[in-house]
Amino acid sequence: MTALFALATSLLWGLADFGGGLLTRRTPALTVVVVSQAIAAAVLGVIVVFTGAWSEAGDQLWFAAAAGVVGPIALICFYKALALGPMGVVSPLGTVGVAVPVGVGLFLGERPGLMQVAGIAVAVLGVVLAGGPQLRGAPVQRQAILLTLIAAFGFGTVFALIAEASTTTTGLFLALFVQRVVNVGAGGLALYASSRRGVATLPEGGFPWRSLPALGFVGLADVAANGTYVVAAHHGPVTVAAVLASLYPVVTALAARGILRERLRAVQAAGAGLALVGTLLLATG
Secondary structure: OHHHHHHHHHHHHHHHHHHHHHHHOOOOHHHHHHHHHHHHHHHHHHHHHHHOHHHHOOOOHHHHHHHHHHHHHHHHHHHHHHHHOOHHHHHHHHHHHHHHHHHHHHHOOOOOOHHHHHHHHHHHHHHHHHHHHHHOOOHHHHHHHHHHHHHHHHHHHHHHHHOOOOOOHHHHHHHHHHHHHHHHHHHHHHHHHHHHOOOOOOOOOOOOHHHHHHHHHHHHHHHHHHHHHHHHHHOOOHHHHHHHHOOHHHHHHHHHHHHOOOOOOHHHHHHHHHHHHHHHHHHHO
């Protein structure tokens, strides 16, 4: 059960990230995050009402609220990095965020085996190799690497928080709803502040109504991924669920290669591959 739901999480997040990265190439990242999460919040609100999930309200919802604050920051950074590209490098580097839930597990008393230690070392080496050529290139490429690493640790933090936010199915609906409401609230304030500073929040042609279905897909796939991750974490060790769920960049990278025809330098591909190998070592350890 843990492996099944964690891999489903990878698939959903990978598709959501690919869609979000494409949308951000035409629409500001903050707008993509706010609109997509607002659609997800609306759908979850209906589910909460019809399932009576309000009865599950409790102190654990503070974890969901905290995830709702961290999530938009990570998403904005990640979507901007994906827009700068190349997706085949940016997306695999996002796997290093798995260090956060693994660290939480260590704090709670879990001890890594030799394979897990090796996985951490291999993942770090992958970051260096994949990022090195970019660091010697144009400033925009350095920015992509920095944004990716910020997003990675933000996602890892959300992993750890959302796993603590609910213990039942209806409680999960409520936790995800609270998370999305906070997402939209925090993102909306940032969007308002950006518009007041004169920063463009919409494409030149106005609101991208034609992109609304794609925005809805990104938001709903993201929230579904959060749900499958919580189920995976509740059916097995959080560390295992987290590292398997962190394989989502494989989906994004394959989509970028298949649809966008991206090509990577040999050292970049090697570094991205090592980041994924490190994740697999963590899982098998």
